[in-house]
Amino acid sequence: MVDVGTIAVYRRLIGARVRSDFGFRASFAFRLVSACVITGLDFAVIAVVFTKIGRLGGWRFSEVAYLYGACGVAFSVAETWIGGVDYLAVRIKQGTFDRVLVRPMSALGQLATEEFALRRIGKLFQAGAVLVAALVAIPVQWTTGRILMVPVTIAAGAVIYGAVWVATAAISFWTVDANELGNALTYGGNYLTQYPITIYSAWLRRLLAFVVPMAFVGYFPSLYVLGRTAPSERFGLPSVVMFSSPVVAAAACAVASAIWRVGLRRYRSTGS
Amino acid sequence: MRLYAEVARRAFRRFSTYRAATLAGAFTNTVFGFIQAYVMVAVFRVRHDVGGLHRVDALTFVFLTQAMIMCVGLFSAGGDVAERVKTGEIVVDLYRPVDFQGYWLAVDLGRAGFNVVARGLPPLLAGALVFDLRLPGPFEWAAFLASLAVATVASFGWRFLVALVTFWVVDDRGPAQLSTAVVMFFSGFIIPLNFFPDPLRWACRALPFVTMVQLPIEVFLGKHHGLDLARVLAYQLLWAAVLLAAGRAVLPRATRQVEALGG
Amino acid sequence: MAQIELVDVVKEYSVWHRAGRVRRQRKLVRAVDRISLSVAEGELCGYIGPNGAGKSTTVKMLTGIIVPTSGRIRVAGKDPQRQRIELARRIGVVFGQRTQLWWDLPLADSFDLLRHVYRVPHDRHRANVNAFIDLLDLGPFMQTPVRQLSLGQRMRGDLTAALLHDPEILYLDEPTIGLDVVSKARVREFLASVNRDRGVTVLLTTHDLTDVERLCTRLVVIDHGRLIHDGTVAEIKSRFGDHRTVVVDLEEAGPPLEVAGAEVVGVDGPRQWLRFDRQATTAAAVVAAVAEQAALRDIAIEEPDIEDVVRRIYSGDAASTPDLRDDPSRA
Known part of the structure; x- marks a missing residue:
C-alpha cells in the first residue's frame, strides 16, 4: 500500500504542519525550549538521586544515563512521528476526525502527519546529549556488535x-x-524504561517483559551493550532476549495495528 | 461570600461529571506513584537516611505528590483564566459585579475540593496497600488538610499570575509549560527537596513553590510540631497572600493592555 | 444510472441513559429507519428534515465514515463501507460547520495539499483552481490564512476544496449555515452552475428551504429517520400546500368568524387568519362570507411557501412530531 507517491504526500502533510507551527515563531521557540526543560527534569531527578547513592539497582550513573539516553531518543522519535495520534480523542469530540475519513488515504497516516509535532523534538536534543555523554562515560570495551546494537536499540x-x-x-x-x-502507558512507559527494571518488583518486571514489552525498549538490549550479566542469571530468560528487540517491535506493530483496525471499525459502526 | 461558595459548589459539580476522565487520571497518578516508589525502594536499599527522610517517609512522599497534583493544580497553569483572556471574554468578566480574582479562586477551590477526593485517595490507597506508608493520626490529618488548602490557594495565586501573561503574549502554552517545569522542580514534586544539596535546598525553601508540595507533605509526615507547625502554616499563608496580592496588582495593568488593543 | 442508491438502509445507535446515580441503561435508537432512495446522475437533490431526523447520519453512511446497521448502499457503483478509499477519490464533501482546510495556512496552500492528497495531475489542478477563483472570486484572499477568513470566504474555499479532484458526486451538509444573505446567494449560484456545467450529482442537506426552492429539482424529506416524501418541489407544494390563507383586517375586534369551508387559524385583535382548501372553496367566496358578518377594512391572501408546507408535513402527516419544528431559519 505505501508506495513512493504516498510517502511524498505524507511528507507534504508534515511540511504543512511545520509551516503552520512556524507561523507562530516566537511561541514555537518558547515551547521548544520549555519542552526541553520539562523533559530534562527526568534526568535531573536521576542526577540528584546519584548524588546520594553510588549505584541504583546495581547500575552506575553512566549506565543509567545510557539507558535514559537511548530510551529518550527512541521515545522522542516515536513521539514526534506518531504522537499525533494522541489528538484522536480531541478530533472525535470536535468531529474533525471525519474529515480524515473522507480522504483517499489511511486514517492513521493522516492523523500522525497532520498532527506531526516538531516542537516535541526538544526532547530529542536533550536525550541525545545525555546519550552521547553516556556513551563516552560508560566503562565498556567497544566491539562492532556493541556499537551496532546502539542504533538497533x-x-x-x-x-x-x-x-x-x-x-x-x-x-x-x-x-x-x-x-x-493512554498517557499512563506512553509517558509512564517512557518514565519506567529509564531505570533498570531490576528495581521493580517481580510482577511489574514480568508485565514489562511479556505484556507491554517495555523491557525490550531499553533494558534487555542495554544488558548486551553495557556488558552486564546475562538475563538468564536474573530472570531465567535465554540470552537471546538481548537481541530480540526488532522481533518484538514487529510483533508490537502487528498487535497495535490490529487494535487500531478494530477500533476504527467500531467507530464506523457507532459513529460516536 | 455566599456567591463565592455557590461558584465553588458548581465547579465541584462540573468536575464530578467527568467520570471516565477522573478514573483514567487517577490510574495514571497511581502508575507514576508506583514507578517513583520503586526508585525510592532502590535508593533506600543503599541508604537509610536522605536529608532526614527515611524509606517509609520517601514512599509516603511519592504517593502523596501523586495524590496532590490535581488538587494543588500543578499542571493547570494558564487554564480557564488564560482561555478567557485569549478569547477576549475577560472583558465581559471584568464588567461583572464580582471580584475577578475571587471568582476564579472560588472556581479553583471547587475544582480542588473534587480532586482532593477523586484524584487524591486512589493513588494513596493503592500505595498503602502495596507499600508500608506512614499514615498519620487525626491531628496530623487535620493539619495536613489545612496546609493543603493553603497550598492550593498559593498555587492558584501563582497560576493566576502566569495566566495574566497571556495578556502580553499570543500563545499562553509556552509560559504555562515553563511555569510547570519550574514549579515541578522547586516545589519538591519531582523529587523531595531533601535530596538536594544543602545550598540548593535552602534556596528552594525561600521560594514560594516550597509551600505548594514539600511543606504540606512534611506536615503529613509529622515533621513539624507545635510552634514549628504554626510557623510552617504561617509561612504558607504569607506566600499565598503575597501571590494573590501580586495578581491583584498586575491585573489592572493587564487589562489596560486589552483596552489598548481595543478589547 | 443511479449514482446514489440506498435500499432499506437502517442505522441504529446505542444510547446510554442514566438511570439513577450510577446505573445506566442501554437504549437502541434508530437514526435512519429503512430508507430507500435512488439519485440519478446529474440530479440536484434536496435532503431535508428537522434536527435529529437522520440527515447527517445518511451523509456519513454515504461517504463511508460510518457503516449502516443493515441495508445496501451503492455510491457510484461502489460500497462505501468496503471501498471507502477508492470512493473518496470520486466524491466531494462539504460539512458546513467544519472546515476541510488547513487552519493556519493560506487558502492556496490547502488547495496545493489537496492536489497531492487526491493526486490530481498538475495541469488539471491549475485549470480547476483558476476556474474556481473566477467563479467564487477567491483571488483577494488566496494568500490569507484560513483562520482569518470570514465564514462566507471560508465556505467558498471549502466548496472549492471539495471539487478540486473533479468528483462525480458532491455531498453538502448545511453549506449555507451562518452565512449572510449575499454569501448565501453566491453559494447557491455556484452550486447551480457546478451541477449544470460539470454534471456533478449533488445531494444537499439543509435547514434553509430557500436553498431548496432555488436549487433543487427534487426534494426528499425525512423525519424520525423515515422517508416521508420524495418528489419534485412543485409536487410537494401541491400535495401538502393545497391551501391558501386569507388575512382580514376588520373594523373592530370580535370573536372568530364562522365561514363555511374555511377555518380561523389565528386571531390578533381585529386581524384574523382564515385558511381554506382550494379544492373546496375560493378566496372570493371566503371574503364575501366575511363581509357579510363584519365590516372589512383590508384583505390579503397568503400563498403557501415551502416552509409552511414542510412545517405542515412535520406536524401533520408525520403527526407524531409536533415538537420537532425547530427550524432555525425561521426563528
Whole structure:
C-alpha cells in the first residue's frame, strides 16, 4: 500500500504542519525550549538521586544515563512521528476526525502527519546529549556488535513506543474521556524504561517483559551493550532476549495495528 | 461570600461529571506513584537516611505528590483564566459585579475540593496497600488538610499570575509549560527537596513553590510540631497572600493592555 | 444510472441513559429507519428534515465514515463501507460547520495539499483552481490564512476544496449555515452552475428551504429517520400546500368568524387568519362570507411557501412530531 507517491504526500502533510507551527515563531521557540526543560527534569531527578547513592539497582550513573539516553531518543522519535495520534480523542469530540475519513488515504497516516509535532523534538536534543555523554562515560570495551546494537536499540525502541502509542490512542474509539489512560502507558512507559527494571518488583518486571514489552525498549538490549550479566542469571530468560528487540517491535506493530483496525471499525459502526 | 461558595459548589459539580476522565487520571497518578516508589525502594536499599527522610517517609512522599497534583493544580497553569483572556471574554468578566480574582479562586477551590477526593485517595490507597506508608493520626490529618488548602490557594495565586501573561503574549502554552517545569522542580514534586544539596535546598525553601508540595507533605509526615507547625502554616499563608496580592496588582495593568488593543 | 442508491438502509445507535446515580441503561435508537432512495446522475437533490431526523447520519453512511446497521448502499457503483478509499477519490464533501482546510495556512496552500492528497495531475489542478477563483472570486484572499477568513470566504474555499479532484458526486451538509444573505446567494449560484456545467450529482442537506426552492429539482424529506416524501418541489407544494390563507383586517375586534369551508387559524385583535382548501372553496367566496358578518377594512391572501408546507408535513402527516419544528431559519 505505501508506495513512493504516498510517502511524498505524507511528507507534504508534515511540511504543512511545520509551516503552520512556524507561523507562530516566537511561541514555537518558547515551547521548544520549555519542552526541553520539562523533559530534562527526568534526568535531573536521576542526577540528584546519584548524588546520594553510588549505584541504583546495581547500575552506575553512566549506565543509567545510557539507558535514559537511548530510551529518550527512541521515545522522542516515536513521539514526534506518531504522537499525533494522541489528538484522536480531541478530533472525535470536535468531529474533525471525519474529515480524515473522507480522504483517499489511511486514517492513521493522516492523523500522525497532520498532527506531526516538531516542537516535541526538544526532547530529542536533550536525550541525545545525555546519550552521547553516556556513551563516552560508560566503562565498556567497544566491539562492532556493541556499537551496532546502539542504533538497533533506538530504532526498535522507537517502533515499540510507537506501537504502544497507536494502541493506547485507539482507546478513544471506545471512549473519548480516557485519554489520560493512554498517557499512563506512553509517558509512564517512557518514565519506567529509564531505570533498570531490576528495581521493580517481580510482577511489574514480568508485565514489562511479556505484556507491554517495555523491557525490550531499553533494558534487555542495554544488558548486551553495557556488558552486564546475562538475563538468564536474573530472570531465567535465554540470552537471546538481548537481541530480540526488532522481533518484538514487529510483533508490537502487528498487535497495535490490529487494535487500531478494530477500533476504527467500531467507530464506523457507532459513529460516536 | 455566599456567591463565592455557590461558584465553588458548581465547579465541584462540573468536575464530578467527568467520570471516565477522573478514573483514567487517577490510574495514571497511581502508575507514576508506583514507578517513583520503586526508585525510592532502590535508593533506600543503599541508604537509610536522605536529608532526614527515611524509606517509609520517601514512599509516603511519592504517593502523596501523586495524590496532590490535581488538587494543588500543578499542571493547570494558564487554564480557564488564560482561555478567557485569549478569547477576549475577560472583558465581559471584568464588567461583572464580582471580584475577578475571587471568582476564579472560588472556581479553583471547587475544582480542588473534587480532586482532593477523586484524584487524591486512589493513588494513596493503592500505595498503602502495596507499600508500608506512614499514615498519620487525626491531628496530623487535620493539619495536613489545612496546609493543603493553603497550598492550593498559593498555587492558584501563582497560576493566576502566569495566566495574566497571556495578556502580553499570543500563545499562553509556552509560559504555562515553563511555569510547570519550574514549579515541578522547586516545589519538591519531582523529587523531595531533601535530596538536594544543602545550598540548593535552602534556596528552594525561600521560594514560594516550597509551600505548594514539600511543606504540606512534611506536615503529613509529622515533621513539624507545635510552634514549628504554626510557623510552617504561617509561612504558607504569607506566600499565598503575597501571590494573590501580586495578581491583584498586575491585573489592572493587564487589562489596560486589552483596552489598548481595543478589547 | 443511479449514482446514489440506498435500499432499506437502517442505522441504529446505542444510547446510554442514566438511570439513577450510577446505573445506566442501554437504549437502541434508530437514526435512519429503512430508507430507500435512488439519485440519478446529474440530479440536484434536496435532503431535508428537522434536527435529529437522520440527515447527517445518511451523509456519513454515504461517504463511508460510518457503516449502516443493515441495508445496501451503492455510491457510484461502489460500497462505501468496503471501498471507502477508492470512493473518496470520486466524491466531494462539504460539512458546513467544519472546515476541510488547513487552519493556519493560506487558502492556496490547502488547495496545493489537496492536489497531492487526491493526486490530481498538475495541469488539471491549475485549470480547476483558476476556474474556481473566477467563479467564487477567491483571488483577494488566496494568500490569507484560513483562520482569518470570514465564514462566507471560508465556505467558498471549502466548496472549492471539495471539487478540486473533479468528483462525480458532491455531498453538502448545511453549506449555507451562518452565512449572510449575499454569501448565501453566491453559494447557491455556484452550486447551480457546478451541477449544470460539470454534471456533478449533488445531494444537499439543509435547514434553509430557500436553498431548496432555488436549487433543487427534487426534494426528499425525512423525519424520525423515515422517508416521508420524495418528489419534485412543485409536487410537494401541491400535495401538502393545497391551501391558501386569507388575512382580514376588520373594523373592530370580535370573536372568530364562522365561514363555511374555511377555518380561523389565528386571531390578533381585529386581524384574523382564515385558511381554506382550494379544492373546496375560493378566496372570493371566503371574503364575501366575511363581509357579510363584519365590516372589512383590508384583505390579503397568503400563498403557501415551502416552509409552511414542510412545517405542515412535520406536524401533520408525520403527526407524531409536533415538537420537532425547530427550524432555525425561521426563528
